[in-house]
Amino acid sequence: MPAGSNRKRERQYEHIKEGQEERGASTRRAKEIAARTVNKERARSGESRSASRTSTQDPKSAPQRGGERSGKGKGPQGPTRDQLYNEAKQKNIKGRSSMTKDQLAKALGR
Template sequence: MPAGSSKKRERQYEHIKEGAEKRGASEKRAKEIAARTVNKERARSGEARTSSKTSTEDPKSSYQRGGQRSHRGSQGPTRDQLYEEAKKRNVEGRSSMNKQQLREALGR
């Protein structure tokens, strides 16, 4: 945490870091996630001396968004999951199908 941080931001940093570690992030990655999140919140509330345009103009806070950006490219079920469903439904030719073909065969 930067020098002169408030006690609230210190607690926030620790809470986010511990949560990230519980979810399996390395200590280094957990620290990075916590620092970025707290710094963005500091920028949005006017506590930071300098801040990027995206930090101050994002309409949703980090907590409201809940990691939505990190899941932006989500493609739904994996090919293996689709394959298992096709297997249960006895779809013919499933072993040679790619993900898109499996989706189509399952009507997704």
């Protein structure tokens, strides 16, 4: 548990840690995620001595950002190949099984 925490933050830490472990994260990883989350919340609410600029000035929390800073591409990549394939199957497009994602999108007029 991060130093200088109060009961609310301790409960928050335990809740996040248990949730991560239920999702299959290792105990070590669950503790790290919980500590980082609690520390960020402490910084946002002015409970910590120092805080990074992203902790205090970021307009949205991580779940609200939806991976904007995760480094996984530049935004949504659209439907998956399987989704496009199923749509092509419904429209009875020939040769769909050997098409790539881009080819399926083009055949569907996207």
